[in-house]
Amino acid sequence: MNNIILVTGATSGFGKAIAEKFALNGWNCIITGRRKDRLEELANNLSAQYNIEVLPLVFDVQNREETFAQVENIPTEWQSIDILVNNAGLAAGRDSFDTASVDDWEQMIDTNVKGLLYMSKAILPFFTAHGKGHIINIGSTAGKEVYTNGNVYCATKFAVDAISRAQRIDLLPRKIKVTSIHPGAAETEFSLVRFKGDEAKAKAIYDGFEPLHATDIADTVYYCATLPAHVCINDLVITCTAQANSYYTYKG
Numbered sequence: 154m155n156n157i158i159l160v161t162g163a164t165s166g167f168g169k170a171i172a173e174k175f176a177l178n179g180w181n182c183i184i185t186g187r188r189k190d191r192l193e194e195l196a197n198n199l200s201a202q203y204n205i206e207v208l209p210l211v212f213d214v215q216n217r218e219e220t221f222a223q224v225e226n227i228p229t230e231w232q233s234i235d236i237l238v239n240n241a242g243l244a245a246g247r248d249s250f251d252t253a254s255v256d257d258w259e260q261m262i263d264t265n266v267k268g269l270l271y272m273s274k275a276i277l278p279f280f281t282a283h284g285k286g287h288i289i290n291i292g293s294t295a296g297k298e299v300y301t302n303g304n305v306y307c308a309t310k311f312a313v314d315a316i317s318r319a320q321r322i323d324l325l326p327r328k329i330k331v332t333s334i335h336p337g338a339a340e341t342e343f344s345l346v347r348f349k350g351d352e353a354k355a356k357a358i359y360d361g362f363e364p365l366h367a368t369d370i371a372d373t374v375y376y377c378a379t380l381p382a383h384v385c386i387n388d389l390v391i392t393c394t395a396q397a398n399s400y401y402t403y404k405g
Contacts, residue, residue, distance in 0.1 A: 155179055155180060155181045155205065155206070156179075156180045156181070156235045156236075157180065157181045157182070157183065157231060157233060157234045157235055157236075158171075158172075158175045158180050158181075158182055158183070158234070158235060158236045158237075158238065158378070159182075159183040159184075159185070159234050159236070159237050159238065159276065160172050160175075160182065160183070160184050160185070160238045160240055161185045161186075161214055161237075161238065161239055161240050161241035161268070161272055162185070162186060162214075162240045162241030162242065163182075163184035163185060163186050163192065163195060163240070164186035164187070164188045164191035164192050164195065165191070165341065166339075166341035166367050167240050167291060167336070167339070167341065167367050167370045167371065168184070168186070168238070168240040168241070169195060169367065170367035170368050170370065170371035171238055171240065171370070171371045171374050171375075172184050172195065172199060173199065173371065174368070174371035174372065174374070174375050175375065175378075176199040176202070176203040176205050176207075177203055178375070179203070179205060180205065181205050181206040181207070181208075181231075182199060182205065182206075182207050182208070183207075183208045183209075183210060183227070183231060183234070184196060184199075184207065184208070184209050184210070185209075185210045185211070185212060185214070185223075185241070186209075186211065186241075187211070187212070187213045188211075189211045192209045192210075192211055193209055195207075195209070196208075196209040208227070208228070208231050210223050210227075213268075214241045214264060214267075214268030214269075214271060214272055215260075215263040215264050215267065215268055217267070217271055220268070220271040220272060220275060221271065221274075221275050224272070224275035224276060225275065227279075232279045232282070233279070233283055234276060234279050234280070234283070234286070235283075235285075235286065235287065236286070236287045236288075236289060236378050237272060237273065237276045237286070237287070237288050237289070238289045238291065238374060239268075239269040239272055239273065239288065239289070239290045239291060239313075240291045241264060241268050241269075241272075242264055242265040242268075242269075242291065242309075242313075243260070243261065243264055243265070244261065244295075244306045245257035245258075245260050245261055245306075247302045247303070247306075248302055249302055249304075250304045253304060253305065257305070258305040261305055261306055261309050262305070262309055265306075265309035265310065265312070265313065266309050266312045266313070266316075269290060269313060269316065270316065273288055273316075273320065276288075277324075277327075277329075280327065280329050281327060284328065285328045285329065285382075286327075286328075286329040286330070287329065287330040287331075287332065287378060287385075288317075288320060288324075288329065288330070288331045288332070289331075289332045289333075289334065289374055289377060289378065290313050290316070290317045290320075290331070290332070290333045290334070291313075291333075291334055291336070291370070292310050292313040292314055292317070292333050292334065292335040292336075293310040293313075293335055293336060293337075293399070294335050294336070294337040294390060294392060294396075294398055294399035295307045295310045295399050296310030296311045296312075296313055296314040296335055297314070297335060297390060297398065297399060298398050298399045298400055299311075299399075300399050300400045303399075307399075310335075313333065314333060314335070314388075317331055317332075317333035317388070318333075321387060330385040331385070331387070332377045332378075332385060332386050332387060332388075332389070333387070333388050333389070334370065334373060334374060334377065334389050334391065335388075335389065335390045335391065336365055336369075336370050336391050336392070337364075337365060337390075337391065337392030337393060337396045337398070337399065338358065338359065338362075338364040338365060338392070338393060338396055338402065339364055339365035339366065339367065339369070339370065339393075340359050340364045340365070340366065341367050360404065361395075361404030361405060362393065362395035362396075362402065362403065362404050362405065363393060363395065364393050364395075364396075365391065365392070365393050369391070370391070373389065373391055377389070
């Protein structure tokens with residue numbers, strides 16, 4: 154079987170673009186997501202367009218038991234996974250700490266932190282058996298600086314940064330690469346989810362400048378993933394040219 158990549162949160166945004174980029178280059182893809190219809194549509198499109206094998210797995214990384222069960226039951230012929238991309242994540246709300254929803258906090262923590270931990274832990278036996286592997290964690294510039302009303306979202310992305318550093322140390326003897334990629338402002342469904350379907354608010358975030366596109370992140374992930382075996386990009390921050398960091402953006 155060709156090289157295999159597993160991408161979480163593949164039904165839209167970065168995850169979908171990453172799956173498409175690797176499929177274009179002949180990789181077989183395991184794609185996961187909560188939305189069965191979207192996942193199956195993507196699987197059909199990838200296999201038809203790029204003549205590769207696709208294994209869609211419908212589950213929510215927030216659910217510990219479901220996550221481990223789905224990964225442990227991946228068919229034997231799919232278990233030689235080369236790369237895990239922990240992409241599934243979200244921002245819920247952008248409110249001051251004192252008025253923010255605890256439900257939003259829990260959803261972000263359960264997805265952005267626990268989901269990443271569950272997937273990484275579940276995949277390790279395959280990497281160990283394979284004698285190598287590469288974990289690519291999708292963080293955020295919000296994991297580098299805290300901004301107004303970012304509170305718990307920023308905290309979860311700081312956690313992704315810290316977990317990535319810890320993985321890199323602890324998994325070094327197992328020859329497992331760990332890369333964390335921290336995108337800035339990118340126009341995907343991210344803001345629409347954050348503002349709970351308010352299209353005007355979501356669109357206003359990107360007024361006055363050209364943000365990153367999902368394909369920009371997909372290209373970056375592919376580059377990091379296809380370097381020689383002895384090379385690992387540990388930590389990478391990527392923004393559009395109008396953005397300096399998570400706080401400063403020039404809207405011309």
